[in-house]
Amino acid sequence: MLNTVYRLVAPRRFEVEFNDIDLHSGQIVVRPTHLSICHADQRYYQGIRPAEVLKEKLPMALIHEGLGEVVYDPTGTFHCGDSVIMIPNTPVEHDEIIAENYLRSSKFRASGFDGFMQEHVALAPDRVVPLDDSIDKVVAAFTELVSVSVHALRRFDSIAHARRNVIGIWGDGNLGYITAIFFKAMFPESALYIFGVDQEKLSQFSFADDTFSVTDIPKDLLIDHAFECVGGDASQKAINQIIDHIHPEGTISILGVSEYPVPINTRMVLEKGLRIFGSSRSGREDFLKTVELYHKHPEIIGYLSNIVGAQIEIRNIADMNLAFETDIHKSIGKTIMIWNR
Amino acid sequence: MVFGVILAGGIGSRMGNVEKPKQYLKVGNKPIIIHTIEKFFMHDAFTKLIVLCPKQWIENTRNLVKKYLGDGAEHIAVLEGGSTRNETIMNSIAYIEKEYGIDDDTLIVTHDSVRPFLTYRIIEENIRYGMEYGAVDTVIPATDTIVESQDGKVIASVPDRTRMYQGQTPQTFKAKKLKELYLSLSEEEKKILTDASKIFVIKGEQVYLVEGEVFNIKITYPYDLRVAESLIQDQKSGK
Numbered sequence: 001m002l003n004t005v006y007r008l009v010a011p012r013r014f015e016v017e018f019n020d021i022d023l024h025s026g027q028i029v030v031r032p033t034h035l036s037i038c039h040a041d042q043r044y045y046q047g048i049r050p051a052e053v054l055k056e057k058l059p060m061a062l063i064h065e066g067l068g069e070v071v072y073d074p075t076g077t078f079h080c081g082d083s084v085i086m087i088p089n090t091p092v093e094h095d096e097i098i099a100e101n102y103l104r105s106s107k108f109r110a111s112g113f114d115g116f117m118q119e120h121v122a123l124a125p126d127r128v129v130p131l132d133d134s135i136d137k138v139v140a141a142f143t144e145l146v147s148v149s150v151h152a153l154r155r156f157d158s159i160a161h162a163r164r165n166v167i168g169i170w171g172d173g174n175l176g177y178i179t180a181i182f183f184k185a186m187f188p189e190s191a192l193y194i195f196g197v198d199q200e201k202l203s204q205f206s207f208a209d210d211t212f213s214v215t216d217i218p219k220d221l222l223i224d225h226a227f228e229c230v231g232g233d234a235s236q237k238a239i240n241q242i243i244d245h246i247h248p249e250g251t252i253s254i255l256g257v258s259e260y261p262v263p264i265n266t267r268m269v270l271e272k273g274l275r276i277f278g279s280s281r282s283g284r285e286d287f288l289k290t291v292e293l294y295h296k297h298p299e300i301i302g303y304l305s306n307i308v309g310a311q312i313e314i315r316n317i318a319d320m321n322l323a324f325e326t327d328i329h330k331s332i333g334k335t336i337m338i339w340n341r
Numbered sequence: 342m343v344f345g346v347i348l349a350g351g352i353g354s355r356m357g358n359v360e361k362p363k364q365y366l367k368v369g370n371k372p373i374i375i376h377t378i379e380k381f382f383m384h385d386a387f388t389k390l391i392v393l394c395p396k397q398w399i400e401n402t403r404n405l406v407k408k409y410l411g412d413g414a415e416h417i418a419v420l421e422g423g424s425t426r427n428e429t430i431m432n433s434i435a436y437i438e439k440e441y442g443i444d445d446d447t448l449i450v451t452h453d454s455v456r457p458f459l460t461y462r463i464i465e466e467n468i469r470y471g472m473e474y475g476a477v478d479t480v481i482p483a484t485d486t487i488v489e490s491q492d493g494k495v496i497a498s499v500p501d502r503t504r505m506y507q508g509q510t511p512q513t514f515k516a517k518k519l520k521e522l523y524l525s526l527s528e529e530e531k532k533i534l535t536d537a538s539k540i541f542v543i544k545g546e547q548v549y550l551v552e553g554e555v556f557n558i559k560i561t562y563p564y565d566l567r568v569a570e571s572l573i574q575d576q577k578s579g580k
Contacts (some may be wrong), residue, residue: 001376001379001380001382002369002376002380002384002458002573004458005558015572016506016556016572017572017573018458018572018573018574019573019574020370020376020573022368023379023382023413024411025412029383031461059574069462071383071384071385072383078384119460119461119462120383120461166481266504288379315462315552317557321386341460341461341462
């Protein structure tokens, strides 16, 4: 079936192209309804990835956070009209040890191949997770981002030692906020401190036990483990600050993406015997766990709806540009495209 | 009930030196008509899809449908078209009456078989507004200035472009109403019909506009075929 694909062909320029979806391939066909813009999409849209990366990847459809409705399923797993969250990670092999999102052979939507800015998306049946009507679809649009936090928290649970009295999260943006919400749901016994730069943003973390400005952290404040949700140029400062304020043998979970290598104080990492682990992306299990947590802790949806920014109905390419430009000028929050293509 | 009516009745005399009607030419690696049928096939609102084509192409069309849609072919009836576009539509209504019966809300979404680039949204809005208003036409704002001439030699008028639209398809109608209006037309009135929405217009009925797409092109000339071919792009290999 001919399918309209909206590919970014150059920074700030989307163009219409078509592909042909094979209805006999065993894949299901989903019509996107709610798509959410991520920083990674913005780096392509604004052309701030290195020129050689842009040259290699474009033209490509952006967006890896989204949900839609099943319109065709030759496997009989779903009914037409079922809401499903789409999983962008697309493994081509299974490994006993290495998770699907770390296999170097796995492909990822809007990074290795076309993302969700399409009229229809063809996916393997295990690349979608059902979503019932009780969950707000606008919030569920960025479940992928949420599942990355859930993935990191599940890894934290398996890696970090058992003393978890005080946990710190660095970063007062979307990722820090989401990680904090789910940390509280998954580890309610621990005290949670948030470290950020913007008092306005920090005030949103009403469920945390305390918040601190990174320019004004008490010298004697110590934490057992930490999450870095900062990324970019500020990664270096955040990670070294964590190293200063963490107890020996604590773990540091790094989630923030940085375009360039980050110098860190390895001497103190050695002296304190710290464990630093990275987390990136997520797999099917993380999506299932995330949806389970939505149901188990309904208050989470309320907290997440606080970071829904603009909702923009998309009927044409001008609307797509409007959504991306609006997203650039926000201070916090997720821009959601109500996809009507 | 909603029916998809795909009009493939034309012989394609404008296509130049090709033997097949244009809807049977391949774009990508499938015949154009199959691309078009697949777009309708994907929409679960349709009780049945009705494809109307020239008599001598019926068997070939059935074979193509079976080849490309497999078991889905049961969902598609291939019938003979009529002598004109509107007669072809009347054939589809006659089939619906016979097989399913017809009532005030029976809706037909009629579409040119040579417009394979229509989108889910266009179909969806045709059905939604068709149900609500009874008659829908798919249009895009005119980009070229439209010039009217009575004799083909000099301009008679230049209508305000901001009020001009170019008609595409689908066109969607309440089938019973369409049939009633069509049968009430004189032969003279029938002669000046270039499409079905005009039946409503000349009878003073309202036709609602649905926004089409610039790329929802009608493959009419060899040039269009090349444009269509170039629009279908898989991503660069090696990604």
